[in-house]
Amino acid sequence: MAPPSDLLRDATEEAVFERRGGGFEPIFVDDTATDAEFESGQSSDSARPQGTRVSLQPEDASEPEAKRPANTGATVKAEAGASRDLVGTYFSQMGAADWLTRDEEIALAKRIEDAQEGLLLGLARIPSVAGRFAQWARACMDGQLRLSELIEGGASEETAAGTDADEAGWSDVAAERAEDAPDPALGNEDLMVRLEGVAKLGEEIAALGKKRAAALAKGRDVGKPTQTKLRKLAAALGAELAALRVNPDRVAELLETLDAARGPSKTNALALQVGLPVADLRQSLNEIDRGRRTIRTAREQMVKAHLRLVVSIARKYRRGSSLDLLDLIQEGNMGLMHAVEKYNYRRGVKIATYAVWWIRQSIARAIADQGRTIRIPVHMTETANKVLREQRKLQQMEGRTPSTGEIATRTGIPAARVEQVLSMVREPTSLDLPVGEDGDTTLGELIEAPNAIDPQAAVEASSLQEIVGEALSALTPREQHILRMRFGIGGATDHTLEEIGQMFGVTRERIRQIEAKALEKLRHPSRGHKLATFVD
DSSP: OOOHHHHHHHHHHHHSEEEETTEEEEOOBOTTOOHHHHHHTOOOTTTSOTTOBOOOOOOOTTSOGGGSOSOOSOOOOOOTTGGGOHHHHHHHHHHHSOOOOHHHHHHHHHHHHHHHHHHHHHHHTSHHHHHHHHHHHHHHHTTSSOGGGTBTTOHHHHHHHHHHHHHTTOHHHHHHHGGGSSOTTOOHHHHHHHHHHHHHHHHHHHHHHHHHHHHHHTTOOOOHHHHHHHHHHHHHHHHHHHHHTBOHHHHHHHHHHHHHHOSTTTHHHHHHHHTOOHHHHHHHHHHHHHHHHHHHHHHHHHHHHTHHHHHHHHHHHSTTOSSOHHHHHHHHHHHHHHHHHHOOGGGSOOHHHHHHHHHHHHHHHHHHHHSSSSOOOHHHHHHHHHHHHHHHHHHHHHSSOOOHHHHHHHHTOOHHHHHHHHHHHSOOOOTTOEESSSOOEEGGGGSOOTTSOOHHHHHHHHHHHHHHHHHHTTSOHHHHHHHHHHHTTTSSSOOOHHHHHHHHTSOHHHHHHHHHHHHHHHTSHHHHHHHHTTOO
16 A cells, blocks of 8 residues: 555645635645755745645655654645635645654554543443443353454454455455454453453442442441452453453443433432442543543544545545545545544554555445445445446447447356346436526426327317317207217217117118218318318
């Protein structure tokens, strides 16, 4: 993979934009800045052409990190009006964040790790919470709960992650996620021992907590030895949970339960419920809150420092996607946040190296899910890409559109499957699509409706009906009735002479004579010329 500096330099033409006239324009990078200006992070405004912006300071991948300048970010000079634009403000703030060195990343990761340990210790000091951890550990040991539901990076999670990544076309993500196991040297036997330890510690803390809650309900507390034992057990449980790397979803579930039970008027009731004095409960909650704030702040710093990496990756997907660049960046940012949550500095890689696959997968999945009017299943995306890629190659080689059989031969996919894929990838056209110079007409208005009534035919039919009725009015009622039945005028069908004769109780010959006489009357010039206009 290209070094972060290359990724960022590639993104400079499109990483920073301004809103002008309803559209986005790139703020071009000043390539004329001197090395000294780069090193100082400044450049002369007088030497810079109007409309350009401060360039992104390059980072030499071969240079030791200790010698790299501290400010490796892009500084944007926003115009007066740009600060009011949300998009411009976002890109300005994004460019202001410095790229983290390896040492800075490790320091932030250690800060998060320490905060997580403190948070888990605060949770372990609450007897009811410790009991929940014990229940989950027992459930994992008994096979009632999947390992991945309690421990981050469990075996089943790795398998699911690999399947999910393969479906999206990013099998490398599975390899990256597989590194998230609690400890490479931690085998199944050691894992069971740790789970047993969590279960025993949690159960003992919960039992002592119930004993303490009973004492507190009577207005007294347990003795100092019991309190000391509780603190030691909580410290041991917190260390075990940190070593196992408890699934963040489980921790979040406990935190949500505590948050729902917290409040100025609920502290005393919560203290009795969990089996702690009010002062000890407040101390545990404060420790939990402090850990949450530290984790959130450190992760935000990591994310902000790598927002430009997301832009660099997102712009590569813009050409082949119907999603807007900002939508791609948003999806990539979510992938970056997941990467920061999963990042383990002990693996020896930088956040940028680890996050690339998460960002790519997040963007690729968003394109597959949202990039089309009719969604194509994720498992079909890779097949569709393969078919379209071979179709383009054959079209360039042969100078014509290849047949389904030719594509099937090149790809090894059955012809019926290729036909299905090609029909799926055809993008539908909206009937509400504006057409014409003014765009005041939609495509749907120009498409013929086969079942609709032709206005001209409707007018002609109405006129014919009116004139025929006027002509028939000159006949006797009997003659009118016979002609209407004979030719189906005003009825569903016509009738034979025999049928009409039976209805009137006369012979078919008599009906024929009446018909001939009536038609002769209609041929009179006063009436015939009007009817003649409808004869083809």
